[in-house]
Structures are given as C-alpha cells and as structure tokens.
Amino acid sequence: xxxxxxxxxxxxxxxxxxxxxxxxxxxxxxxxLLLLGLAAIPGSILPQRSASLIRVNxxxxxNPRLFEIYDQLGLFDVFSSFWFTAIYILLMISLAxxxxxxxxxHTKNLFxxxxxxxxxxxxxxxxxxxxxxLSLTEIDKIAKKAGWRTKLNQADDSLTIEKGYSRETGNxxxxxxILFLTIAVGFSALLNYRGTILLxxxxxxxxxxxxxxxxxxxxxxxVESMPEFSxxxxxxxxxxxxxxxxTGSPREFIADLTVTEExxxxxxxxxxxxxxxxxxxxxxxxxxxxAPEIRVYDxxxxxxxxxxxxFLPQDASFSSSGVVKIPDTTAQLGLLGLFLPTGVLDPELxxxxxxxDLDNPLIFFSAWTGDLGMDTGIAQNVYRLETDGLxxxxxxxxxxxxxxxxxxxxxxEFVAVKRFASFQISYDPGRTWAFLAxxxxxxxxxxxxxxxxxxxxxxxxxxxxxxxxxEIAGFTKQSEEQLNRDIKSLINKVKARE
Amino acid sequence: MEIGNxxxxxxxxTILILLLALITYSVALGGGEKAPKNxxxxxxxxxxxxxxxxxAVVLRGxxxxxxxxxxxxxxxxxxxxxxxxxxxxxxxxxxxxxLGVFxxxxxVLLLGLAVTVLYTEAGPLVPALRSGWxxxxxxxxxxxxxxxxxxxxxSTIILLRGRLIFSRxxxxxxxxxxxxxxxxxxxxxxxxxxxxxxxxxxxxxGRYWGWDPKETWALITWxxxxxxxxxxxxxxxxxxxxxxxxxxxYASIVFNxxxxxxxxxxxxSYAGV
Ligand code: HEM
Numbered sequence: 016x017x018x019x020x021x022x023x024x025x026x027x028x029x030x031x032x033x034x035x036x037x038x039x040x041x042x043x044x045x046x047x048l049l050l051l052g053l054a055a056i057p058g059s060i061l062p063q064r065s066a067s068l069i070r071v072n073x074x075x076x077x078n079p080r081l082f083e084i085y086d087q088l089g090l091f092d093v094f095s096s097f098w099f100t101a102i103y104i105l106l107m108i109s110l111a112x113x114x115x116x117x118x119x120x121h122t123k124n125l126f127x128x129x130x131x132x133x134x135x136x137x138x139x140x141x142x143x144x145x146x147x148x149l150s151l152t153e154i155d156k157i158a159k160k161a162g163w164r165t166k167l168n169q170a171d172d173s174l175t176i177e178k179g180y181s182r183e184t185g186n187x188x189x190x191x192x193i194l195f196l197t198i199a200v201g202f203s204a205l206l207n208y209r210g211t212i213l214l215x216x217x218x219x220x221x222x223x224x225x226x227x228x229x230x231x232x233x234x235x236x237x238v239e240s241m242p243e244f245s246x247x248x249x250x251x252x253x254x255x256x257x258x259x260x261x262t263g264s265p266r267e268f269i270a271d272l273t274v275t276e277e278x279x280x281x282x283x284x285x286x287x288x289x290x291x292x293x294x295x296x297x298x299x300x301x302x303x304x305x306a307p308e309i310r311v312y313d314x315x316x317x318x319x320x321x322x323x324x325x326f327l328p329q330d331a332s333f334s335s336s337g338v339v340k341i342p343d344t345t346a347q348l349g350l351l352g353l354f355l356p357t358g359v360l361d362p363e364l365x366x367x368x369x370x371x372d373l374d375n376p377l378i379f380f381s382a383w384t385g386d387l388g389m390d391t392g393i394a395q396n397v398y399r400l401e402t403d404g405l406x407x408x409x410x411x412x413x414x415x416x417x418x419x420x421x422x423x424x425x426x427x428e429f430v431a432v433k434r435f436a437s438f439q440i441s442y443d444p445g446r447t448w449a450f451l452a453x454x455x456x457x458x459x460x461x462x463x464x465x466x467x468x469x470x471x472x473x474x475x476x477x478x479x480x481x482x483x484x485x486e487i488a489g490f491t492k493q494s495e496e497q498l499n500r501d502i503k504s505l506i507n508k509v510k511a512r513e
Numbered sequence: 514m515e516i517g518n519x520x521x522x523x524x525x526x527t528i529l530i531l532l533l534a535l536i537t538y539s540v541a542l543g544g545g546e547k548a549p550k551n552x553x554x555x556x557x558x559x560x561x562x563x564x565x566x567x568x569a570v571v572l573r574g575x576x577x578x579x580x581x582x583x584x585x586x587x588x589x590x591x592x593x594x595x596x597x598x599x600x601x602x603x604x605x606x607x608x609x610x611x612l613g614v615f616x617x618x619x620x621v622l623l624l625g626l627a628v629t630v631l632y633t634e635a636g637p638l639v640p641a642l643r644s645g646w647x648x649x650x651x652x653x654x655x656x657x658x659x660x661x662x663x664x665x666x667x668s669t670i671i672l673l674r675g676r677l678i679f680s681r682x683x684x685x686x687x688x689x690x691x692x693x694x695x696x697x698x699x700x701x702x703x704x705x706x707x708x709x710x711x712x713x714x715x716x717x718x719g720r721y722w723g724w725d726p727k728e729t730w731a732l733i734t735w736x737x738x739x740x741x742x743x744x745x746x747x748x749x750x751x752x753x754x755x756x757x758x759x760x761x762x763y764a765s766i767v768f769n770x771x772x773x774x775x776x777x778x779x780x781x782s783y784a785g786v
Contacts, residue, residue, distance in 0.1 A: 041743060041746065041747040042747055042750075044743060045740050045743045045744055045747055045750070048736050048737070048739050048740040048743065049736070049737065049740045049758070051736055052732075052733040052736035052737050052740075052765075055729050055732060055733050055736075056729075056733065058724060058729055059724075059726040059729040059730055059733075059773070059777065060726075060777065063724060065723075065724065066723065066724065066725070093724075094724050200722070209719070209720065256636070258636070260634040260635070260636040261633075261634070261636040264636070287717060288644045288713075288716045288717050289716070290716070290719065297719055298719075299717070299718060299719035301718060301719070439718065439719040439720075440719075441719045441720060443720070443721075446715070446721065449721065450712070450721075453708045453711075454708075456704070457701065457704060457705060457708065460700070460701045460704060461701055464697050464698075464700070464701055
C-alpha cells in the first residue's frame with residue numbers, strides 16, 4: 016500500500032490517533048529535544064529584554080533595520096516567544112503521552128507472573144552449563160534469597176529469575192519529575208515578582224511597588240500579596256584587592272541592615288551569596304557604587320539642592336556617571352558628572368579612575384542651562400541629561416570639599432561621598448517545587464542509568480541420581496558484563512551450598 | 514621559586530610529555546607489528562603526564578589558597594586532568610588505547626591555549642564566586658567534561674570510520690556501546706552540575722534560572738545529550754547518527770567554554786583574561 020492509500024483510509028479519528036502516535040514516538044521526542052536546544056541559541060547570542068533592556072536598546076540604535084525584523088520574530092524575547100513555547104509544550108505533551116502508557120505497562124509487569132524460559136537457551140546470551148547436586152527448587156530458594164524474582168516451571172524443569180525492575184521505575188520517575196519541574200517553573204513565572212532597588216547608605220526602602228526602580232510581576236501576580244517590611248542600609252563596606260595580582264578585583268561586600276517587619280526590628284548583615292529572607296521574599300545584594308553628596312546654591316546663596324546622587328559605575332575601576340537636575344529655578348540647571356573614586360588626569364586618556372576604592376575621589380562636572388523639560392510631566396530618566404537645546408556654562412574638576420562658582424551666580428559644592436548598594440528582591444513560589452522535582456529527577460536518573468534489567472534462565476538437561484547438568488543463559492539490553500557477573504555469582508552460590 | 518611558578522613549570526612539562534605520547538600513539542595508529550608496543554609506550558607517557566599535571570593542579574590550588582578552578586586558565590588545566598583521568602581510568606578496564614590520538618590531541622590543544630591565551634596569575638576569588646557551591650558545581654562539570662571528552666573521541670572515530678581505516682580500531686558496535694556508556698556515566702553528573710549551579714545562582718543572584726548565556730548553553734548541552742541517549746534507544750538511530758549528535762553536544766560544551774566566556778557578556782564572567 017502506498018502512503019496516499021493509507022491516508023484515504025484514515026477517518027478523522029484515525030488521523031487523530033496517527034498524529035498522537037507520531038507525537039509520542041521516540042523519534043519525535045528526539046527531534047523536539049534537539050529543536051529546543053536549537054531554539055535557545057538566539058536567546059544566548061542576542062540581548063534579551065528580560066535580562067537587559069539597555070542592551071536591547073543599544074542593538075536598536077546600532078541596527079535599526081535588523082532590529083525591526085528580529086523583533087517581529089521575537090528574537091529579543093526568545094524564551095517567551097510563541098515558537099519557543101510551542102516547542103517545549105509539544106515536548107511536554109509528547110512526554111506525558113509517552114509516560115502514561117509506560118506506567119501502565121510497567122505496573123502490569125510488576126504484578127504479573129514472569130514468563131517461562133524459551134525452548135532454546137543456547138542461542139541466548141552468556142550461555143553455559145554447570146553441574147550441581149541441588150535441585151531447581153533449592154536453586155530457586157537461593158535466588159529468591161539473593162533478591163531475584165523467580166518462576167519455577169515444573170513442566171519443563173526450568174527456572175526463570177529476573178532483577179532490575181527499578182531501572183524502568185527510575186526512568187519513569189525521571190521523566191515524571193521533568194514534567195513536574197517544567198510545570199513548577201511555568202506556574203512560578205505566572206505568580207512571581209522580581210524587582211531591583213538602589214539604596215544609598217543611611218537610606219531606607221519599604222516594600223511597596225513605588226519604591227522599586229524596576230519591577231516585573233508575573234501575569235497572575237497580586238500587588239496586595241506583597242509582604243510588608245522595610246530595611247535601612249546602615250553601612251556598606253567594600254574591599255578591593257590591593258596586591259599586585261588582579262589589582263582592583265572586589266574582595267568583600269558587606270551590607271549592614273536594620274530590618275523592620277510588622278512588629279519587630281532587628282539587625283541583619285547581607286553579603287553576596289547570603290540574602291535577607293522575609294516570608295518567602297528574598298533580598299539579594301547584587302551590586303554597588305558611589306553616591307557623591309552634592310549641594311547647589313542659587314544666585315542669592317540659598318541652598319536649592321542637597322542630596323547624595325547615585326552615579327552608575329561604567330567600568331571595573333568604578334568611573335561612574337551621574338546627573339544632577341535642579342528644576343525650581345528661573346533658568347533650569349543641569350549638571351553632567353563623571354565621578355572617579357581614584358581620579359587621575361591621564362595625558363592621553365583624560366580623566367580616568369585607576370582604582371575602584373576612594374583613594375582620590377574627583378568629579379568632573381559640566382553645567383548646562385535651558386529647558387530641561389522637567390515641567391512636561393513626562394517621566395524622565397534620572398541618570399540621563401538630554402543636552403540638545405541646552406547651553407553649556409562651565410566645566411570644572413572638584414575634589415571633596417571644593418566649591419565651584421558658576422558664571423550665572425550659582426555655586427556647586429562636592430561635600431562628601433557615600434556608597435550605595437543595589438538589591439534584587441524576588442518572590443518565587445515555584446522555587447521549592449522546582450527544587451524537589453530536580454532532586455527526584457536526579458534520583459530517577461541514577462536508577463535508570465545504573466540499574467541493569469536482566470533475566471536469567473536455567474534448565475536441567477541431564478539428570479543422574481545425585482548430579483544434574485544445568486544449562487544457564489540470560490538476556491539484557493544493557494550490561495552483558497553485569498549478566499555474566501550475576502551468572503557467575505549464582506553458580507558460585509549454588510556450589511557453596513553443595 | 515614561588516609555588517605558582519612551579520605549577521606553571523609542571524604544566525609545561527605535561528605538554529611536552531603529552532606531545533611524546535601523541536607521537537607514539539600516532540605511530541601505533543598506522544598499525545604493524547610494533548603497534549601494541551607503541552600504544553603501551555603512549556599510555557605510559559599519558560600516565561606520566563597525568564601525574565605531572567596532577568601536581569601542577571595541586572600546586573596551583575596551594576598558591577591561590579582555594580580550589581584550582583576559579584578562572585578559565587584553572588578550569589582548562591583541571592579539565593585537561595579530568596580528560597586524561599577518564600581516558601586512563603577506562604583504559605584500565607577496557608582496551609581503548611587506540612583512542613590515544615583522539616584524546617591526547619584535544620588535551621594538548623586545550624593546555625596550549627591555557628598557557629598562552631587564558632593564562633592568569635594565581636589569586637583569590639571575586640566575592641560572587643566564593644561559595645561552597647562553586648566547589649561542587651564546577652567539580653561536577655569538570656568530571657563530566659572528562660567523560661564527555663572520551664565520548665567525543667569515540668564518536669569521532671565512529672564518524673571517521675569508513676573514510677579512514679585503522680587496523681587497531683575495533684568494530685563500530687563496540688565503539689558505539691562504549692561511547693554510550695561514557696555518556697551514561699557523564700550525563701547524571703552533568704545534570705547534577707546544572708542543578709547545583711541553579712542553587713548557587715539562587716543564592717548569589719536571587720534567581721535559580723535567568724537564561725544567562727552560560728546557563729542557556731548548559732541547558733543546550735543537556736538537551737543534546739538527552740537526545741543522544743534517546744537516539745541510542747530509537748530504532749535506526751545508533752551508529753553514525755548517534756555519533757553525530759554526540760559530536761554536536763560536545764561542540765556545545767566547547768562553545769560554552771570558549772565562545773560564551775570570551776565573546777558573549779553575561780553574569781558568569783569569570784574568564785580573568
Ligand atoms: C523533556 C523531555 C525529555 C527528556 C529531558 C528526556 C531525557 C531522557 C534521558 C536522559 C534518558 C536516559 C536515561 C535512562 O535511560 O534512564 C531517557 C530515556 C528514555 N526516554 Fe526520555 N526524555 C524526554 C522525553 C521523552 C519522551 C517524550 C519519550 C517518549 C517518546 C521518552 C522516552 C524515553 C525512553 C523509552 C527512554 C529509555 C531509553 C533506554 O531504555 O535507554 N522520553 N530520556
């Protein structure tokens with residue numbers, strides 16, 4: 016029959032069944048596994064929105080045309096794209112469709128009696144014969160004691176013994192656990208939230224939506240369910256390598272917090288790898304930087320700005336950039352700053368930082384006036400100053416304590432330097448389930464991989480008054496060595512009993 | 514002499530010894546009466562190289578006062594040790610000396626790159642890497658890489674079979690079986706490494722999985738090896754088809770080490786170069 020003839024004969028139900036059988040076949044599973052791996056590749060090479068919006072925007076600026084095409088294809092959100100999701104959902108359906116019948120067959124096997132020995136043992140694996148003066152009934156007892164499932168067949172004087180069912184049990188456990196892992200991760204993605212904050216020393220954070228710099232909640236996340244707590248960053252300590260090797264590498268970050276929950280207040284030290292945990296919500300220390308304290312006076316020497324301003328680190332030596340905006344004045348004033356914790360003026364490179372710690376803190380400011388656009392009501396990036404349309408009215412280098420008089424009568428003071436720490440705060444209800452599922456997967460895998468399923472047959476072929484000659488052979492799809500070892504040990508046990 | 518420098522000296526010595534092993538193994542591949550003897554000499558050199566590299570790795574650990582797998586250079590030398598170790602360990606039980614060239618050549622290349630491109634002075638770790646999980650996560654990865662490397666060597670031969678004919682190399686079915694066993698050993702260890710990595714990421718960055726390039730490629734490797742183990746149980750897929758999947762899986766490991774560390778930026782920037 017040709018293929019087209021088969022197709023004619025299949026009704027709708029037949030088609031469904033055919034599709035189902037294809038989907039749950041080993042070959043399909045294999046292809047889906049490979050396809051999923053392939054589909055993940057663009058997500059590792061192109062910047063992803065979920066990881067870094069900034070790098071996605073960079074890509075957009077550098078390749079606007081390509082960006083359009085890629086974005087249509089979902090290449091900047093690979094792991095939530097429809098095609099990636101489709102592949103893994105197909106894989107999960109295939110997996111479920113594959114294990115359900117296997118569970119049925121396996122449970123049946125576990126309770127059903129063992130098949131009797133085939134007629135011709137000689138053609139089976141590891142065939143040999145041995146002499147014994149024990150009867151098969153006695154050998155049966157020995158095998159049972161050694162943990163084998165056995166079946167004695169009086170009719171043809173044969174004995175079948177089996178071991179290694181846990182291989183299939185383990186394999187099934189593994190596949191079920193993988194299914195659960197995926198479900199746990201999927202549910203978690205719907206219910207979780209994750210946000211980042213930047214906290215300057217001696218400032219506090221309260222766990223409400225508005226206090227986050229960046230916040231992502233799953234589709235079913237409920238803002239009201241956020242636990243109430245706050246913490247103050249009392250002190251933040253950093254230590255950098257000062258030796259000749261890996262100079263400037265970070266060696267230690269320590270954040271001392273005062274945490275306040277509903278009724279209690281306590282001290283907590285947070286370091287990398289050791290988060291603050293409250294009610295399933297965790298706060299992780301993820302980064303740090305400097306926040307110079309800046310004061311600005313207007314032309315009547317009135318203090319119009321007095322704040323520690325976080326400057327974002329740009330490189331490993333913590334050259335950092337930041338912006339000060341003063342809106343409430345006749346001509347709005349903007350300061351564009353470069354902060355250098357250990358500043359030097361390199362003849363070729365200009366102002367650079369040569370070490371990440373505060374050995375010689377310097378700020379290079381340029382001052383701008385004009386309409387900063389702060390009255391438009393449109394939310395602005397606080398780390399950015401659009402200088403188009405502004406007029407530059409001065410450049411200066413300031414050390415701590417320096418005061419800079421601007422030509423419009425304003426003055427800028429660099430008072431001191433504070434540190435800030437960044438935290439990632441996350442809540443992930445599927446975490447524990449995912450963890451449990453992966454432990455089960457591991458256990459199942461070990462069973463599935465290291466247990467050999469094997470079957471051994473024995474049949475008496477020659478019987479004299481006390482000695483009988485017994486043939487023995489076996490079958491396994493996995494380790495023939497294991498089979499050989501089992502047969503040897505069985506014969507040894509029989510001999511030992513004689 | 515400083516301990517770190519002593520370690521470097523031992524690494525150079527290892528490369529020299531491995532080159533000798535490579536020569537004798539290559540000669541043996543040609544066949545002839547002396548082939549078994551040459552293979553034995555090659556294996557003796559390999560054992561020597563293993564011992565010398567072992568000392569180098571231990572000295573490196575002493576000089577940096579921590580486990581010797583904190584940056585790309587250390588990862589490369591320790592992985593080389595694991596590759597040699599896997600090969601030699603299996604050769605104690607099975608006749609696989611014919612694999613010599615296919616194992617030693619990549620090892621020498623890796624060590625060569627380690628001392629030239631990847632070299633970093635010994636020193637303490639950045640805070641994010643200082644965790645008990647580093648020890649188990651990376652140790653598991655290195656051990657499984659060792660076994661996957663032997664799987665790669667076997668798979669390469671299976672693919673080359675028919676094109677190149679070496680009298681020393683056994684039948685395809687035996688190679689196939691052996692390759693399968695090495696992957697079977699390595700896969701759970703790799704799985705464990707990925708899980709341990711996720712736990713560590715949870716502790717360090719507040720999420721157990723974030724599709725960081727390094728994580729993504731670890732998963733890609735895992736998926737391809739899972740496909741490989743499936744292929745072995747799927748009719749019509751053993752032999753060259755399986756071997757092709759195994760080689761692809763290994764390529765993803767190599768890419769994860771070189772490509773991701775040196776080319777793609779992510780959180781796992783521990784290259785130190
Ligand atoms: C997420 C998807 C899957 C993953 C990660 C996966 C992974 C694995 C791994 C690692 C093994 C080898 C371990 C062992 O032999 O015990 C294996 C074996 C097996 N898998 Fe899967 N699998 C998946 C889906 C499926 C599907 C959809 C099917 C059904 C078509 C399937 C059927 C099997 C079978 C029958 C074996 C046993 C092979 C043997 O006896 O060697 N798997 N799987």
